[in-house]
Amino acid sequence: MIASVKITEKSFGATQLYKNLNFSIQKGEKLAIIGRNGVGKSTLFNIMDGKDGDFVGDLIYKKGIKIATTRQEHHDVDDLTAVAYILQELPEYSRLKHIIETYPAHMGDNEAKITKFTEALERFGELGFYHVEDEVRTTLADYQIGDKADMPLKTLSGGQRRFVELVKLTHARADLLLIDEPTNHMDYIAKERFIKWFKNAPQAVVVISHDRDILQTVDQIIELTDGLSLKFVGNYDAYLRQNATTTVSQLNDYETALRTIENLNKQIQSVRAKKASTSKTPNPFIPLERRLVKERDELKVNLQKPNFWVDQESLAGMQDKVSERYHKYKAKNISLNTKSILASKANYLVSALDLSLGYSEPLFTDVNFTISPGDRLEIRGRNGAGKSTIINAIMEFAAGNIPETLKAGEIKVDKKCKIGRYEQEISGKLLDLNLVQAIEQIYRDFGLSITDQEIMRLMSNYLFDPQLDKEKEVSKLSGGQKARLQLIRLFANNPDLLILDEPTNHLDLPSIEELENALLKFGGAILYVSHDSYFTKKLAGQVVKIGR
Secondary structure: OOOOEEEEEEEEOOEEEEEEEEEEOOOOOOOEEEEEEOHHHHHHHHOOOOOOOOOOEEEEEEEOOOOEEOOOOOOOOOOHHHHHHHHHHHOOOHHHHHHHHHHOOOOOOOHHHHHHHHHHHHHHOOOOOOHHHHHHHHHHHHHHOOHHHHHHHHHHHHHHHHHHHHHHHHHOOEEEEEEEEEOOOOOOOHHHHHHHHHHHOOEEEEOOOHHHHHOOOOOEEEEEOEEEEEEEEEEEEEEEHHHHHHHHHHHHHHHHHHHHHHHHHHHHHHHHHHHOOOOHHHHHHHHHHHHHHHHHHHHHHHHOOOOOOHHHHHHHOOOOOHHHHHHOOOOOOOOOOOOOOOOOOOOOOOOEEEEEEEEEEEEEEEEEEEOOOOEEEEEOOOOOOHHHHHHHHHHHHHHOOOOOOOOEEEEEEEOOOOOOEOOOOOOHOOOOOHHHHHHHHHHHOOOOOOOOOHHHHHHHHHOOOOOOOOOOHHHHHHHHHHHHHHHHHHOOOOEEEEEEEEEOOOOOOHHHHHHHHHHHHHOOOEEOOOOOHHHHHHOOOEEOOOOO
């Protein structure tokens, strides 16, 4: 064991986030942290890497252990190039390189300095630092930012800086790596390379992720729920099996507690009736009543309905009675309205003919596809191949404009086709608004009105707390909350065509499944970009591959 995490209490104001988290990490183990949005996954990382010490409990690390984690901010290093930043962050690299480069000029015959210089050379070689810069550049190229290797961090996009952080951890000579949502923004080839590295990495890695391709490669899954940590040994398939069994057990325990409380209430009523009918002094039923009331109240205080969730396939294999009980008590999930009333009688909604798009040079040429009502079409390609450029061009043509990126060919969009679009990033004009204002603006953009009551209902359907969340600024929402706001926008105008750009990023497992189920029932057409292999298998459809 290289680390033990025991947190018995962590709160934000009056809200208790954790009440008993307890797990350990073994040398070389791959461990995933999962849980519904808002349960405190990122907070746990802040505690583990020492940024947050405001908790009750113990973190025990093996002596001499080195921990590496991803940065969220780069203000103090944003003038460094990507390569310089990564090398600087490698444990021991800067110190050893300084000795190797500066000592020959002044060590002379000083035996102490000669010894220190010799030891530095040996240690530099042991850590593989003689070739590390070339290796870093190669890995940056794998994530398609090799051309940004010598550019300052401040000139890189948020997604590119995220990749720089992953490259940093890939080459960190650390014993334990903490990685938060690593595959967001990755294309399918970069993701394949990351997963290959992840599986073979000699370090222990703890990853926060709901990417099922990642979860399928881990040794252990820790689910945060109801302030507790539930341990599941094995990968995603093992988790689904164990979770189904655990949920049935929790259902039994919960219903047993409810029946016990009901029986105690009946006993209390009976004792009170007897107490009222007796004239004995002292009344023998008073202490019995107190004992029963105390027992009942203690049960009620400790009784909390667990956040049940069982995946659809496991649920289908359960007995009908168990399934009925599950649906009675299961955790609330997002509720999506996917009705589509197509006004157009056209044979197609969108068609592309010999399409070429780009900027100074074409990104691709001779792309052809047709999207008819009910179709599913995946656009597949590496980052930078032009997937978003195609989506933007469709939106421009739908608005009656000719996009600046058009090089050749054409796109036709049926005039009556209503489009709902899910983007990876929230529109900048919504960021400074609170949640209620943002929803009003979304509907206003579509020329639609919405009442306060409808907004409250909509927030509840998408797992926002109408009272606690309504005044929150969009910029301060979590990644999962922003994703759910994007879903509100996606379905606001009852679209005929959905355009989805990585819709599963930031969503938890129950929300991903609910989204997939809703999309399978959707009567309109769907054009999508996704590097979630589970998602693409579910939606299927025609594949248009662009780029190499």
